[in-house]
Amino acid sequence: MKWKKIILGVAGLLAAASLAACGSSEKATSQDQWSTYETEKTITIGFDKTFVPMGFEDKSGEYVGFDVELATAVFDQYGISINWQPIDWDLKETELNNGNIDLIWNGYTATDERREKVLFSDSYMDNLQVLVTKKSSGIASVADMTDKILGAQAGSSGYSVFESQPTILKDLVKDNTATQYSTFNEALIDLKSDRIDGLLIDRVYANYYLQQEGIMADYNIIDAGFEAESFGVGARKADKTLVEKINQAFAELYAQGKFQEISNKWFGEDVATKEVKE
Template sequence: MKLKKWLALGLTAVAVVTLAACGQSKTSSEKVSKDNWEKYTETKEVTIGFDNTFVPMGYEDKSGNNVGFDIDLANAVFAEYGIKVKWQSINWDMKETELNNGTIDLIWNGYSMTDERVKKVSFTNPYMVNKQVLVTKKSSNISSVAGMKDKKLGAQAGSSGYDTFTSNPKILKDIVADGDATQYETFSQALIDLDADRIDGLLIDRVYANYYLKQENKLSDYNIIDAGYESESFSVGARKADKTLVKKINEGFKKLYKEGKFQEISNKWFGEDVATSDVKS
């Protein structure tokens, strides 16, 4: 009798878990397959995924606060609609998966628009231009891309820099050691290894390199070399179904620029106006 009782309880538990899972799956499926603007305005909340080490775009400071250009810009855009941003730290290598699973609603953190990413997500208009640079220690005597022949290169996993590196092999991939780059979860980890001579060069976003090395008072110790790749456009990534959300962000950019708020945020972090023509028009 006891065996039958336990079997019955077990089957009931399995059924409950299964139903719960089905319910969650259905909810998640509905969320990612529909335009959710009405929901965002009702709940007055939107969840943005970001790499909390990507200075100066979006990162966690020493006090545990989320700060950065993208943090200020996103908060300002959604304040226009009475919506609060919930910032969710994510593994950058999993960003599109997190977005399309419904864990986050946007990817907003120095997110470059690429042909490959356009297949997976919907992008807003570009709001800033960026370039990939090669950073080396001056003591290494590597002052050009050609100097990386047979040398160890580092890059962030899942970054546009690494994607560009693999899709344009003639620039760096064909000459560096092992024909590949050591991949890091964060640029911070990569810079530590570069400083310790565990790698010889790092492929990194120009905005990150300039800001980080300046803050660490190490700008004079490193070379920042144009890697030779085309410029990139920073944009915001949304699910394909969230068409209204993309439209509202684009409108928010223009409104903030017209009012001077965009320039104020830009000058705070970069000392100049970094807005693209899409934002200014």
């Protein structure tokens, strides 16, 4: 009986600790946490480690890219280091709101649907969804995708818009749907191997990937017919101070010329939006 009481007592303590941890986690995700980031001098950013050239893992295993350098410059302003956390891009908002990460920063398109789940920073770069096809396929326009197989990344803004908005592309492709992939890399492999006929993808990714692979001349990059998009940083809705600090740092980095320096390194041009410049 004595041992039984001890075991029950320990179990009770563990249960209480678990409940306390859950309560603490819920509190952390429902309150402004800027003071915590300042005190602990660290913040966790979730990203898709295959999304070139925004944030990705290079051959040496290092995390690099435009967003990686921009985020580093932003938090250097406040003496805060970044813990980069690779995530399943299809679960990004869940990871954020569960408290597993503090920000989504990786070519993250600001859409009305996503604004219902997260608080966005100012937009810092524009983007466009494009259709990539092999020139050898004879598909040179959206109209040529009749009964063809389309691919897209699961959880991407391109796939979301494709599913939610009536477009010519959706009306034309086989089964009026798109084959979903965990990463654009996987989708591009299938495009190269003719397992899909076209890929709906961010223009910034398509341009960088095809140039780096030296195969730009073998592919078409076609306007998919969607509206232009803008990239922003996603935070929990309670983290208003954090978003204000990011917006402030964007403006300061642009005034210093640091934003342009990072932009020119990765794109050969200044990609800053009017929000950043003003």
